[in-house]
Amino acid sequence: MAVACDDMYLHWILLLAWENLGVATASYKRNEFQDAIGPLLQNAACVMSTHPVRVGEGTRFHQITTPWARGIFQSPANADREWPRHAAVGMDEWLRVRRSSGTTGGPKMMKISRRAEEQLLVNWQHFAGLTSSSRLLVGLDFAVASMYARSTACLRLGATCIFERRFGAYRSIVEHRPTHVKLFQYQLPELLDEFEAAGFKPEGLTAIIGAAPLSNRLRARVMRVLATELVYTYVANESGFMAVIGEDGVATLSPEVSMRVVDESGAEVATGETGRICVRSPGLTDGYMMNDQANEQMFRDGWFISGDAATAVGPRQIRLVGRSDDLLNIGGIKSAPSSIEEHVAEIAGVTDVAVTAVEGKDDVQEIGVAIVLNPDVDFRKTEAVILDRLARRYGRARVIAVQSIPRTEDSGKIQRNRLRALFERTADSRHVRGERT
Numbered sequence: 001m002a003v004a005c006d007d008m009y010l011h012w013i014l015l016l017a018w019e020n021l022g023v024a025t026a027s028y029k030r031n032e033f034q035d036a037i038g039p040l041l042q043n044a045a046c047v048m049s050t051h052p053v054r055v056g057e058g059t060r061f062h063q064i065t066t067p068w069a070r071g072i073f074q075s076p077a078n079a080d081r082e083w084p085r086h087a088a089v090g091m092d093e094w095l096r097v098r099r100s101s102g103t104t105g106g107p108k109m110m111k112i113s114r115r116a117e118e119q120l121l122v123n124w125q126h127f128a129g130l131t132s133s134s135r136l137l138v139g140l141d142f143a144v145a146s147m148y149a150r151s152t153a154c155l156r157l158g159a160t161c162i163f164e165r166r167f168g169a170y171r172s173i174v175e176h177r178p179t180h181v182k183l184f185q186y187q188l189p190e191l192l193d194e195f196e197a198a199g200f201k202p203e204g205l206t207a208i209i210g211a212a213p214l215s216n217r218l219r220a221r222v223m224r225v226l227a228t229e230l231v232y233t234y235v236a237n238e239s240g241f242m243a244v245i246g247e248d249g250v251a252t253l254s255p256e257v258s259m260r261v262v263d264e265s266g267a268e269v270a271t272g273e274t275g276r277i278c279v280r281s282p283g284l285t286d287g288y289m290m291n292d293q294a295n296e297q298m299f300r301d302g303w304f305i306s307g308d309a310a311t312a313v314g315p316r317q318i319r320l321v322g323r324s325d326d327l328l329n330i331g332g333i334k335s336a337p338s339s340i341e342e343h344v345a346e347i348a349g350v351t352d353v354a355v356t357a358v359e360g361k362d363d364v365q366e367i368g369v370a371i372v373l374n375p376d377v378d379f380r381k382t383e384a385v386i387l388d389r390l391a392r393r394y395g396r397a398r399v400i401a402v403q404s405i406p407r408t409e410d411s412g413k414i415q416r417n418r419l420r421a422l423f424e425r426t427a428d429s430r431h432v433r434g435e436r437t
Contacts, residue, residue: 002044002097003142004030004051005064008163011142012151013072014048019095022086024111026097027142039290040097040109091115098145098237098285108294110285116240117149119282123241123254124153128180128208128231134159137178139169145237146210150182170194173202181205184412185212186405189351192225204228210235212413213322213338217346219247234320239304240283245320253316257281260303261312269312276324277306309336326416328357330365330394337416340390344369347385349377354405354414358423360396367397368423370405398423 001018003025005011015025026044028037030051041047042056050064089095094111124130124146130153138161142148151161164172169191173181183191188209195201207227214232222230234243234251242259243251253259260268261275269275280303287295298305309324321327321336328335337355344353351372358368369386373379383399390397406418 002026002028002040002047002049004028004047004049004053006030006050006165007069008138008142008165010064010069012138012148012161012163015142015148016152016155019089020086022089024089024094024096026099026109027148029141029143040099043289089114091118096145096148097289099143100237100288108291109289110238110287111289112285116283116285119256120146120149120240121153121156123283124150125157127233127241127244127254128153129206129229130154130157130159130180132158134180135162135176135178136160137162137164137169137172137176137181139164139172140182146235147182150208173205174198174200177202179204179206180208182208182210185209185214185218186352186407186412188218188222192221195225201225202227206231208233213320213336213342214245215342215345216247216249217342236279236304236306236308238285238298239279239281239306242279242281243318249319250313251310251318251320253318254281259316259318261310261318271312271314274309274311274321274327277308277310277318278303279306280304323416326356328355328367330357330367335394337414340367340369343389344371344386347382349374349382352405354416354419356416356419356423358398358420360398367394368420369397369399370402370419370422371399372404373401 001023003011003014004027005014011027015027018025026040028040030049030053041053041059044055044059046060046062047053047055048062048064052063053061055061091114093114095114095117096112097109098112099107099109128150130136134154134157136150136154136159138147138151140147154161162176162178164176167175169181169183169187205227206229207222208231209222210233219230219232232245233241234245235241241254242257243253245251258280260278262278263269263275284304287299307323307325309321309327310318311321313319322338326337328337340355341353344350344355351374353372354370356368357365360366367390371382371386373382379401386399387397400422402422406415407413408415
């Protein structure tokens with residue numbers, strides 16, 4: 001069952017109802033591109049949506065209307081009758097369909113078993129510090145896989161979920177006083193600016209952060225301006241909850257997770273060396289749906305071969321450095337884009353930044369920096385500061401100003417493939433201000 005509904009509370013009720021009937025569910029947003037959700041809509045047995053969509057042959061479609069929605073909240077005339085009981089979904093039967101974030105291409109669909117989903121609920125209850133008195137602000141779509149798990153984790157504890165789509169994050173936090181809120185890094189600068197301008201810090205708020213690097217400077221600002229507690233997590237759609245990242249940037253694995261950091265040959269790297277993450281856990285999916293090629297590349301002998309790179313720190317500890325296919329190799333110097341982005345973000349007037357490797361003169365790779373600037377900031381002066389800082393270590397670089405950084409809709413992760421395309425469309429992007437996304 002695939003569901004798209006603008007009313008987040010109703011969306012949640014429908015998911016819970018179908019789950020109670022033993023039906024596997026998936027969520028999507030009605031404004032997603034057809035090429036992203038097409039496979040989901042073509043293969044679902046039934047699709048429920050507030051707006052008409054094209055579905056596969058043999059797929060039932062039900063349009064969610066206001067009168068129909070009102071009706072499901074009313075007691076039926078024959079409420080006293082004995083309704084048929086449905087068997088619970090087996091622990092190894094599939095319960096949800098998740099999709100990968102699509103940072104390096106199109107999103108991939110995967111079946112998630114009840115066992116994997118139950119493990120994720122337990123992890124969120126424990127590591128986020130959820131209790132029966134918690135108040136979780138649900139401000140993101142259920143197309144973001146972890147939002148459904150967090151909401152259901154609260155429900156299991158008898159806690160409160162706050163569904164608010166009328167306001168932005170700032171007003172929602174001020175008016176509803178949640179104890180927990182999930183935020184992505186790209187949301188933080190504007191939100192923190194609003195709280196600083198108001199001179200108001202919420203009481204007892206736990207901010208759950210994930211999906212991207214979090215600089216020490218931004219982390220400190222979150223604690224100073226917004227949160228009493230900060231839970232910074234390492235989670236993947238394919239493997240579920242994996243680790244909590246401490247103030248020192250070191251990720252400590254959850255007890256049920258096994259992990260290896262390996263080199264290109266598959267051999268485990270020594271402490272202090274960087275490689276690709278392989279993970280095994282009870283939350284692991286069996287593989288991608290209708291994608292044998294990706295399954296052969298990324299799932300072997302019960303292990304998920306992640307696209308993430310990390311440095312081995314010690315027993316059951318790693319330091320994340322970004323996507324393995326995003327690592328820059330400029331003149332033999334390997335660096336994570338996030339480390340450069342953190343330095344550029346500190347420059348006055350830069351509100352967002354993304355870095356990638358681009359082809360330079362003589363086919364030599366150099367760093368490409370895309371920045372979003374405040375309207376009153378001079379691009380040429382900012383460009384000169386960036387080029388001067390990068391020249392000391394990397395040599396040549398190119399800088400463009402854009403209206404926004406290309407990111408995935410669900411998690412806000414940088415889409416490096418689209419970022420590189422911005423530079424490829426520009427013949428001489430070092431001296432171009434007006435490139436727009």
